Amino acid sequence: MPVPQQLGRGDRMGRGPYEKSGIIEDTGLPPGKTVNERFDIFYPLEEVEQNGKTITRPQAYDLDIEVKLWYVPFGPLGPKINDPFLWDEFAKTVSISKTGK
Amino acid sequence: MKLRVTGTLALLAATALLAGTACADGKVGIGRQETIAAKSGKAKTLAELAKMYDSSSCIECHQDKYDEAQKSIHSRSIYGTGRTALTIMTTIENGLMEEPYSGVKSPKDVKVEHLMGCAKCHLPQLADAEDSVAQELVTTLYDWKAALKKKDKVAAKKAEDTLKSVNIGCLICHNRNAITHKWQDGYAKAGVVYGSKDGDHPSDKFPKMAVSPIMGEAIQCGQCHGMGPNMELDEPTQCCTSYGSYLWAYKSEIGQKNCQDCHMKESKLGHNIQSYRDPGMAKAAVDFKTEAFGYYWRDGAQIRPKAVVKVEMINRAGHSIPDG
Numbered sequence: 001m002p003v004p005q006q007l008g009r010g011d012r013m014g015r016g017p018y019e020k021s022g023i024i025e026d027t028g029l030p031p032g033k034t035v036n037e038r039f040d041i042f043y044p045l046e047e048v049e050q051n052g053k054t055i056t057r058p059q060a061y062d063l064d065i066e067v068k069l070w071y072v073p074f075g076p077l078g079p080k081i082n083d084p085f086l087w088d089e090f091a092k093t094v095s096i097s098k099t100g101k
Numbered sequence: 102m103k104l105r106v107t108g109t110l111a112l113l114a115a116t117a118l119l120a121g122t123a124c125a126d127g128k129v130g131i132g133r134q135e136t137i138a139a140k141s142g143k144a145k146t147l148a149e150l151a152k153m154y155d156s157s158s159c160i161e162c163h164q165d166k167y168d169e170a171q172k173s174i175h176s177r178s179i180y181g182t183g184r185t186a187l188t189i190m191t192t193i194e195n196g197l198m199e200e201p202y203s204g205v206k207s208p209k210d211v212k213v214e215h216l217m218g219c220a221k222c223h224l225p226q227l228a229d230a231e232d233s234v235a236q237e238l239v240t241t242l243y244d245w246k247a248a249l250k251k252k253d254k255v256a257a258k259k260a261e262d263t264l265k266s267v268n269i270g271c272l273i274c275h276n277r278n279a280i281t282h283k284w285q286d287g288y289a290k291a292g293v294v295y296g297s298k299d300g301d302h303p304s305d306k307f308p309k310m311a312v313s314p315i316m317g318e319a320i321q322c323g324q325c326h327g328m329g330p331n332m333e334l335d336e337p338t339q340c341c342t343s344y345g346s347y348l349w350a351y352k353s354e355i356g357q358k359n360c361q362d363c364h365m366k367e368s369k370l371g372h373n374i375q376s377y378r379d380p381g382m383a384k385a386a387v388d389f390k391t392e393a394f395g396y397y398w399r400d401g402a403q404i405r406p407k408a409v410v411k412v413e414m415i416n417r418a419g420h421s422i423p424d425g
Contacts, residue, residue: 018196029416032355
């Protein structure tokens with residue numbers, strides 16, 4: 001979304017069309033250009049006793065990943081008036097090996 | 102070996118002699134008195150304003166266009182999804198009433214000029230109405246809000262219908278706003294529908310049709326779809342900026358399509374002009390590719406398994422999305 005300046009001055013964002021003037025930045029998707037997002041999600045770890053030693057290992061070896069592209073016209077995700085729209089989604093279970101060095 | 106290329110820039114001077122059929126009588130804007138607004142005089146009530154640009158006579162012959170246009174938000178352009186009507190009231194309370202020099206102390210002081218900051222695009226024909234119409238609009242907005250609060254569905258629906266009775270109908274696009282460059286192309290005349298051809302038009306009220314040089318051009322839509330602050334106003338407003346984005350981010354760098362190509366033709370939606378709420382438009386808008394994989398990341402003695410998620414998006418629309 002083009003983030004407008006309030007009354008065309010300073011560092012405050014305007015929200016109503018009566019006070020919006022100018023642009024601070026556009027957080028939307030520009031036309032025709034590739035936009036990349038990358039997320040690094042660490043597996044939660046736990047400490048356990050094994051053969052008398054404390055070792056750290058993943059709490060789980062499978063992570064269910066969901067990526068959702070939402071369009072939220074106004075306000076926080078939720079009540080009906082905001083009319084959020086789920087543009088696209090992706091789901092995959094990412095697994096890591098259980099044995100190895 | 103070196104090649105020397107000498108370029109010659111020819112300056113072409115074109116002199117156009119325009120033999121005008123119209124006769125200048127010292128006034129700015131020849132033909133202004135031929136417009137629907139000038140012929141009928143300023144509307145004093147909302148009903149008069151609705152009648153001035155009443156498109157119901159078009160239905161009998163253009164039922165298909167009408168059915169499509171009714172589904173588009175242009176047919177309820179000051180009500181919108183309900184958010185537009187609400188925001189006009191916010192504009193009165195948090196905007197106009199707080200601005201020390203606006204002349205608005207209460208909603209009763211709101212005049213046409215105050216509302217034009219929104220109506221410029223949401224209801225351009227409000228410029229053809231007297232201040233009594235601005236007051237009627239404001240009263241209807243507050244009646245609607247009060248009815249919603251009281252959960253009085255009948256009263257709320259009545260006010261909602263009144264708000265929808267004035268809108269961007271056939272005659273806004275095909276007459277009132279069909280010509281942007283009025284000193285070059287002339288003012289839109291009463292009794293004429295503007296489209297792609299000149300000739301007779303089999304309608305009693307609109308016996309002629311004429312070419313609008315912009316009907317298939319982006320500027321037709323762009324005149325209401327915003328470029329940034331509306332600087333011509335004493336108190337500039339800013340809402341939609343999709344025309345600005347189209348001009349500078351799409352047309353300048355990406356592609357050559359017009360609004361009509363994507364929104365009316367390729368979409369096969371015709372006059373049912375839509376955004377993402379139409380599944381076809383949503384699908385056409387973004388390429389969304391995602392991949393995810395996991396591995397044991399290590400840094401020295403530290404081992405931290407992680408999942409990497411990579412998302413690649415390309416916006417295929419003709420402007421930045423979402424707009425705001």
